[in-house]
Amino acid sequence: MRSILAVLAAVALTLVFFFVGQAPAGDPEAGEALAGGCASCHGSDGIATVDRYPSLAGQNEGYLYEAMKAYQDGDRRGGQATVMHGQVSGLSEQELRDLAAYYAAMPRTGAESSPD
Numbered sequence: 001m002r003s004i005l006a007v008l009a010a011v012a013l014t015l016v017f018f019f020v021g022q023a024p025a026g027d028p029e030a031g032e033a034l035a036g037g038c039a040s041c042h043g044s045d046g047i048a049t050v051d052r053y054p055s056l057a058g059q060n061e062g063y064l065y066e067a068m069k070a071y072q073d074g075d076r077r078g079g080q081a082t083v084m085h086g087q088v089s090g091l092s093e094q095e096l097r098d099l100a101a102y103y104a105a106m107p108r109t110g111a112e113s114s115p116d
């Protein structure tokens, strides 16, 4: 009986974590309010003006979130990852999602303005 209860508890916990894991989508407007400091490197239109920095405009939202989370957790290293670790270390998960939504919603102006 005890083991059945343990299994049921484990199943219930798994379900809770699964649904909590499906966090609400980011809010681009909230992201905009957070992105002031990011613009100096990633551009106010999400297109980096410095060749060594990545442009973020129109990038996939999930990818942007995972990248920032990996910098924050220290899982993404090498290159200039230390720079980004400092940028996102104080942000909450929701703030990362908001920032990801903000940049993902930007038009990929770089691609549109490229010569044919």
Ligand code: HEC
Binding pocket: 034, 035, 037, 038, 039, 040, 041, 042, 052, 053, 054, 056, 064, 065, 067, 068, 078, 079, 080, 081, 083, 084, 087, 088, 099
């Ligand atoms: C001092 C310059 C600087 C600032 C400020 C900055 N970044 Fe970055 N960011 C970088 C650099 C450099 C990289 C590439 C790091 C690497 O080598 O992995 C990067 C990478 C990223 C990436 C991953 C891009 C990819 O294609 O994998 C995201 C997402 C990102 N930054 C978001 C932000 C956000 C959001 C902010 C503001 C909270 C911010 N950055 C502030 C310089 C900066």
